[in-house]
Amino acid sequence: MTISAKNPVRFVVLMLAFAVLACIGTGTSETPEPEPVQEQEETEPAEPDPATQGESDSSAPSDQPVDTQPASPSTLTPEEIDQVTAASVQILATDAALNPQWTGSGTIINPTGEIITNCHVACGAPVLLILMTESADQAPxxxxxxxxxxFDDPLDIAILQITADVDGNPISPTDLPFIEVGDSNSLRLGDPIRVxxxxxxxGSTITFTSGSVSGFESATVAGTEQRVVVKTDADIASGNSGGTAVNLEGQLVGIPTLVNPDIRDGVTIGGIGVLRPVNLVDSVRQTGAGQPSV
Structure with missing residues (x-):
């Protein structure tokens, strides 16, 4: 077919038609076809449902302050339990010939070997041996x-320092397992306690018990009113004395000291444990320097 250029409009139209046909062709295009768009019918805006009106309003921004504090833990982590286990020691009081006299417990509070315990565990013994374990399955x-x-006898608190290996050779440890000291004044009724x-x-291995803060007692210490007792329903028995009572952050907050048994008709059916608040240790540092007579 001969195309005349005399009619430029017709010429342009025909050229455009040929171009379109050339692009469409008879084969398959390499460019994927676009997904067809469904036509939507026009609808009237929905009226708000009164039953759900409150729900939609609750998602709107609020002027109330948002609590960004992390949630308190509900239990000790396995890592924290391992750390407390390693820092909790058994104290063996012996005579000068290393014959066993009695035992108690204690807590290492820094890597250089400072230990918190009860005075009735440590005071009066010629030699104090420190027993440790790395596993809850193994005896120390x-x-x-x-x-x-x-030391302070009335408060029944003693601070020890590791000074020698088991054979009596002087040492200065720097990397012993320990736990942090917490704030016993922050304890409230019902707070969890782990002992x-x-x-x-x-038996011969470390023992774990749990309970809650049951109460407090206060007295004047070094001229100021302070907590001197934290009561707990966690089980405490002979040998626990001087040991480790922690909060759910794994921090030392109390020193198990004794249990007030509930005896009825000559039978002990329970009791309330007594912890010495760890904050009393500061008072002992200030006024109780020295060693008791043996």
Whole structure:
């Protein structure tokens, strides 16, 4: 077919038609076809449902402050339990010939070997052997000797320092397992308490019990009113004395000291445990330097 250029409009139209046909062709295009768009019918805006009106309003921004504090833990983590287990020690009081006299528990509070315990566990013993374990399945073994640096008999608190290996050779440890000291004044009624130690009824390995804060007692210490007792329903027995009572952050907050048994008709059916608040340790540092007579 001959195309005349005399009619330029017709010429342009025909050229465009040929171009379109050339692009469509008879084969398959390499460019994927677009997904067809469904036509939507026009609808009237929906009226709000009164039953759900409150729900939609609740998602709107609020002027109320948002609590960004992390939630308190509900239990100790396995890592925290392992750390507390390693820092909880058994204290073996012996005579000068290393004959066993009695046992108690204690807590290492820094990597250089400072230990918190009860005075009735440590005071009066010629030699204090420190037994430790790395596993809750294993009985503790004698590792070190310790000496008393501070004590307060009425408060029943003693601070020890590891000074020698088990054979009596002087050492200065720097990397012992320990746990942080918490704030016993922050404890409130009902707060969870976890107790670690070596009670005689628990056998030769470390024992874990749990309970809650049951109450408090206060008295004047070093001229100021302070908590001197934290009561707990966590099980405490002979051998737990001087041991480790922690909060759910794994921090030392109390020193298991004794249990007030509930005796009825000559039968002990329970009791309330007594913890010495760890904040009392600061008072002992200030006023109780020295060693008791043996």
């Amino acid at each position: 073994e004698p590792r070190y000797r310790a000496e008393i640096t501070h 670690f130690g070596y009670p005689g009824v628990g």
